[in-house]
Amino acid sequence: MFRLRRYRYYVFFAAIVVFLLYRVAQNSEQWETVSASFPHKAPPSSYKSPPASKSGTDGANSQAQAQSQPPFQGFSSEDDDLPQRILHNFGQDNSPIKVPDLKKVQHTDSLDDFELPPKSDAGVKEAGVLAYDHDEAAKSTTAPVINVPDKNVGQGAKDVDEPLVKSTTTGTHWEKVPEHFPVPKSEIIPLPAGKPKKIPTIQYAFEKESPEARETREARQQQVKAEMERGWAGYWQYARGHDELSPVTKKFRDPFCGWAATLVDSLDTLWIMGMEDEFKEALLEVEKIDFTVSKRAEIPVFETTIRYLGGLLAAYDVSGGKSGGYDILLEKAIELAEILMGVFDTPNRMPVLYYNWKPQYASRPKRAASNAGVAELGSLAMEFTRLAQITKENKYYDAVARITDAFYEWQERGTSISGIFPEHVDATGCNRTAQDELEAAQSAAETEAYDETSVVKRAGKSTLNVKKQKNPKTGKVELIAGESTLPECVSQGLTPGGWGAEQYGMGGSQDSTYEYFPKQWLLLGGLEPKYKELHLKVSEAVKKWLLFRPMVPDERDILFSAKVVTHGEPEIDAKTQYEVTHLTCFIGGMFAMGGKIFEVPADVEIGEKLTEGCVWAYESTATGIMPEGAHVLPCPDAKNCHWNQTLYEQALDPSWEGRGEQIQEYYKRKAEAKAALEKEREEKKEKEKKEKKEKERKEREREEREREESESTQDPAGAASKAGQPKKSSLDEKPSRGSQVGHGNARVQKRAPVSDIEDPEDDPIESGPITGIKKAKSSDAGAEDSEDSYPVPGLEKSTIGQVPLQDDNDIEKDPMRPLSHEEYVANRVENENLPKGFVDVNSKAYILRPEAIESVWYMYRITGNKKWQEKGWKMFEAIVQHTATEIGSSAIDNVLIAKTTQVNEMESFWTAETLKYFYLLYSEPNLISLDNWVLNTEAHPFKRPKAPFGV
Incomplete structure (x- = not known):
């Protein structure tokens, strides 16, 4: 019986294996067809040598050398599909890579949030959802799936002799997949054509500086460069190939995608500062970067665009562009851009800002976020525009021009504060309220007759040819517009994201x-x-x-x-x-x-x-x-x-305003509490006095009886004559072993503090034996500590020994008293180290940011006023003093105290932006002139156009 069951399992698993082998064999022809259509070749075996120097006599020699070298064969101004050629050339010497043509993604329960493109656009356009001619787009823009080979094996930069390092990177790689919402070639928005307009000059007309001023300026510039050299050397030694240096522990971290963010971000800084040897060495690492695989599951699109894509393009521009000879920079920029283009494949072409790049996710339909940051959405324009200008590929410009058009339309339509946009944006393109109504209508159509007029009214359209139809696969009733399924959302432009307040x-x-x-x-x-x-x-x-x-x-x-x-x-x-x-x-x-x-x-x-x-x-x-x-x-x-x-x-x-009332209320409650305590103590003392008197009376009567009995026994004749006379004792007479006086005195000594002994005038038996004992003990140097005693029998020490309330005039020692307004202010300023003029500091850190020195540099270049150089120098000295480490510079946790703590982080923008702006503040004005260059938000300079397309 058990053996038979085991055989059943064997047969079941064998059937599965046979089925899988059959499917593989069935698809093999398709694999071969696709791979044959994309022959991959390896990069050229060597690059042309770059210029050795850009200054002095070497510059002339290098220019002549550059002119004598053949142009890079991978690029041509006549090439209409430059990015595809570069991707085509990436693996020319490799064996054909078999990649199956991706099938249509089925609309399953796991993809309920997405809608596959309809077969026809007529109904979709009428429904108000942006759509394209899919047949036309398939002819011009939809490419078969290709697998970009591992780029970690490369020849490196020119003029740098290092052995090739083969990558050990494994795992899933990005692949180009067919778009779900492609833009037909006829609808791609082109770069503006024509000669650039005459634009007013930006920079001040600087006069020739004095020798003294030049010496000061150049000395400061060299100090800035020294900080760059130290930080770069630290990165190169301890974090090469990684995103950022940890400058305190001498380690690295990869907060982005692990594509050497600091290295790529700093390429143009190296060139601008004349660190050309370091620049050429860095190109070896640039060639090893494989943008098709990442340590992160998703690519942060905004940061990747401004740091990586912007860094590569700026380095290409500042190093001479096509004539400079560093074509690897443009190759890598295009490789990265082709990956990032997938983020725009949404129904309204608004980008997905955190891109799941793995093929199984990248191949699915997607929408933009409903709560996107304005900066992330609108800060892709410069980088893709510059790439379009260099490559003459309008598709890159089209991608960001549509975002600009959306912002322009929104500004025209109006926001709550006219002219500017809320911090968070709904970029889905879907009117959620109308969508809910449509879904409700579809649900109703499954159970009752369909009211065409009402649904058309909800959709806000009046020309749809709408009918209901049962889907044979799902069994559900769907609303059909012409030949297409009604889109799952009603189109709208950009709107505020989230719910509630707008910022x-x-x-x-x-x-x-x-x-x-x-x-x-x-x-x-x-x-x-x-x-x-x-x-x-x-x-x-x-x-x-x-x-x-x-x-x-x-x-x-x-x-x-x-x-x-x-x-x-x-x-x-x-x-x-x-x-x-x-x-x-x-x-x-x-x-x-x-x-x-x-x-x-x-x-x-x-x-x-x-x-x-x-x-x-x-x-x-x-x-x-x-x-x-x-x-x-x-x-x-x-x-x-x-x-x-x-x-x-x-x-x-x-x-x-309420501080004074709080203090008055406190003293009122304190006085009431003190009065109640005093009353309680007086009542307790009075009771104890009565009890004491009664006890002493009874004790005297007992002693009198005992004395009379004793006398009558020893001297019956004299008993009557001595009756009623108390026994006298001297001061030095000791009580007997069983004396109540001695016992009572011992109890008093342990309980009563000296300050609480009653006044003798209040004691009706002052001349009695207890009074005598008290006086003797108080004068005895060998007596027990008088502060541990209390004269009132029956009162516990814990009750009397509590901390008394302070007097009203003892303000400083009363921690329970509310602070006055003046005291509260003084405490805040002292405890928070508040600089005068600041109401609060909710974030005390400094993470090596560039924005302040950025504006100082702009003001110097625009006004020509040297005061900005002086202000900038004070900023530089302060920053270096508190952030410098042995191998770089570190963020600090608190700028409000002199002895601050370094937090072991050196953001890539320290070398990409902050040090670059400081260096340019003390450079000659023609270095990265604002009349010839425009810098992106990561301080990457792009050439301003002097001819169409900016070339």
Whole structure:
């Protein structure tokens, strides 16, 4: 019996194996067909040698060498499909890779949130959902699945001789999958055509500097470079190939995707600072990066775009572009961009901001988030635009132009605070309320007659040819519009994300979207007017709703940008948070640059005051470094603002009005408690006195009886004559062993503190024997500690020995007393180390951020005023003093105390941004001139166009 059951199991598993082998054999022809259509070849065996130097006589030699070298064969200005050629060339020498053509994803229960593309677009367009010509798109944009080989085996950079290192990376790799919502080639938004417009100059016309000024400037510049060299050497030794250096423990960490974030982020900094040997060495590591595999399950799209894609493109631009010879930079940028393009494959082409890159997830239909950050959504434009300009591939520009169009439409339609956008955005493109109504209608259609008119009305459309039809696979009744299943959502544009209050500000989660509007206008040569309109409306809204002047001790005329919280009616319910955040410090540079290029002089002045505000925040702390986040007190009148100590202290103590009442109430309760205690003690003492007297009376009567009995026994004749006379004793007479006097005295000695012995005048038996004993004991130097005794029998020591309430005038020793307003303020300032002018500091850390020095650099380049160099130098010295480690620089936990703690983190933007801005502040003005370059939010410079497409 048992053997037969075992055979049944064997037969069952054997059948499964045979079935799987059959399926593999059935699909083998399809595998061969796909792989044959994509012959993979290895990269060229060697690259052309790069220039050895870009300065001096070496520069001329290297230029001649570059001219004599053949152009890189992988790129051509006539190539209409450059990215596909690069992907095609990645594995040319490899054996054909068999990759099956992905089948259509079935709509299962696990994919209920997604809708497969309909067969026809007519009904979908009428329903208000963005759709494309799928047949046309399949011809032009949908590519078969390809598997990009491992890139960790590479030839490295030019002029650098190192042995090849074969990667040991294994695991799942990203693969390009067919799009579910492709854009037909005819509908791709092209880059603006034509000659760039004449744009006002941004930089100040600097005069020739004196020898002394040049010497000071160059000395400072070299000190900045020394910090870069030390930090880079530490990264190279302890964290090469990883995202970030841990500068205290000399280790590394990978908070992003493990694609060497610091290395890629710092490439253009190395070139700008003249560290070309380090730049060339770094290219070896760049070639090893495999963007098709990650240590993270999902790619953070915003950070990856600004740090990696922006870093590669900027390094390509600053090193000479196509003529520079470092084609690996563009290769890698395209490889990464092709992966990131998958995030735009949504019904409304709004990007997924955390991308599950593994094929099993990437192949599924998806929608954008319903609670996306404005900054993450709107800060992809510059990087994809620059890539489109370099490659002449409009699809990269199309991807971000659609996001810009969505913001432009939303700004035109109006937000709660006109001109700017709430911190969180619903980017799904679905009207959830209408969607719920449609689902309810479909549910009703399964059980009762379908009312076509009502559903059309709910959908907001009147031209749909809607009918119901039973799905033969699922058995469910579906609503059919023409030939297509009705989409599962009703289309809408961008709207506020989440529920409840909306937040508007220029800080984290919002900042770089606003920063990119004027910068994108520059990058496109002024040919796309939408970016100008977007910026001008933003600046007007910020000036009306967010800018404020803080009240500070030296009455400096500075500005900050606040945050406003509203439930949709800001004129009525707006609540303003007068915050001071390091992330918001970029806004000074943005206003100043926007004022120059759009010819709004007042905005340049506003930019200067905003930058001064962040400089003041640096100067105010014990370390000389601005905290991450704090709040200050706004001036009642921005045009006439003077320091008011009373108002400031009231801001420090929101409950200042009730402090006096609290103290009065405390003393009232204390007096009542003290009176009650005194009354209780008096009553207890009176009772004990009565008990004592009664006891002593009884004792005397007993002693009298015993004496009389004793005398009558010993001397009957004299008993009568001595009756009623008490026995006398001398001071030095000792009580007998059984004497009650001795016993009572011992009890008194152990209980009564000296301060609580009754006044002898109150004792009716002062001249009696107990009084005599007390006097003798009190004068006896050998007596027990008098503080451990108490004269009242029956009263426990624990009751009398409690800590008494302090007198009203003993204020400092009364921990229970509420603080006065003055005391509360003094305590807050002391305990929190609050700089004068700050109401609170909710984030005391400094994580090597660049935003403040970024605006200082912009103001110096725009105004030419050397005061900005002096302010910047104080900032640099303070930062280095507190963050420098043996091998780099570390974030610190508290800028409000001189002895702060380093927290062992060196963000990639320290070398990519902060040190770069400091270096450029002391460089010659023509190095990364604002009239020739435009920097992304990660300080990566892109070339401004001088010809169509910016080439």
